[in-house]
Amino acid sequence: xxxxxxxxxxxxxxxxxxxxxxxxxxxxxxxxxxxxxxxxxxxxxxxxxxxxxxxxxxxxxxxxxxxxxxxxxxxxxxxxxxxxxxxxxxxxxxxxxxxxxxxxxxxxxxxxxxxxxxxxxxxxxxxxxxxxxxxxxxxxxxxxxxxxxx
Numbered sequence: 001x002x003x004x005x006x007x008x009x010x011x012x013x014x015x016x017x018x019x020x021x022x023x024x025x026x027x028x029x030x031x032x033x034x035x036x037x038x039x040x041x042x043x044x045x046x047x048x049x050x051x052x053x054x055x056x057x058x059x060x061x062x063x064x065x066x067x068x069x070x071x072x073x074x075x076x077x078x079x080x081x082x083x084x085x086x087x088x089x090x091x092x093x094x095x096x097x098x099x100x101x102x103x104x105x106x107x108x109x110x111x112x113x114x115x116x117x118x119x120x121x122x123x124x125x126x127x128x129x130x131x132x133x134x135x136x137x138x139x140x141x142x143x144x145x146x147x148x149x150x
Contacts (some may be wrong), residue, residue: 008032018046025054040131042066048127061130064091071117083110083117090121091132099132 008028013020021044036058041047048060068087075083086109089102103125107118121128 016044016047018050021047021050022053025050029054041127043070043124059130060127062124062127064128064131067091067121067124067128071114071120074114074116079113083114086110087117091128093132096129096132099129 008031009024011020011024036051036055039048039051039055039058039060040063041051041060042063043066048062051058051060068084068091071087072080072084086102086106090099090106093099093102103118103121106121111118
């Protein structure tokens with residue numbers, strides 16, 4: 001795929017709540033962006049819902065990098081490599097079923113020490129699984145997705 005990249009706008013606000021993101025996404029729709037196929041978001045409150053309200057067919061998924069980074073905030077330096085390795089098993093599997101199995105194993109190994117991590121992954125599973133499905137789809141495809149940045 002070939003294309004052009006442009007800055008679509010810059011927005012500044014006191015807070016980044018649902019109303020703010022809805023106004024941003026609505027403005028994009030009214031100005032130039034006819035459709036969004038995949039939106040990868042970082043977990044800001046209200047952002048996924050704003051995208052889905054304006055672009056109901058968009059597949060909104062959570063960014064794995066942000067999920068891992070936020071998860072590791074709960075872990076001391078001496079255990080980070082171990083926890084990160086177990087999380088990698090979850091998001092780098094070949095199938096969604098394997099990812100779910102590894103998440104269950106992660107919970108068994110780490111839930112007592114770091115309950116917010118497994119809870120966060122479970123609470124966000126619907127959006128995380130979309131990341132897995134997208135990655136699996138393009139792993140099988142002969143055409144990789146167009147990079148968003150250079």
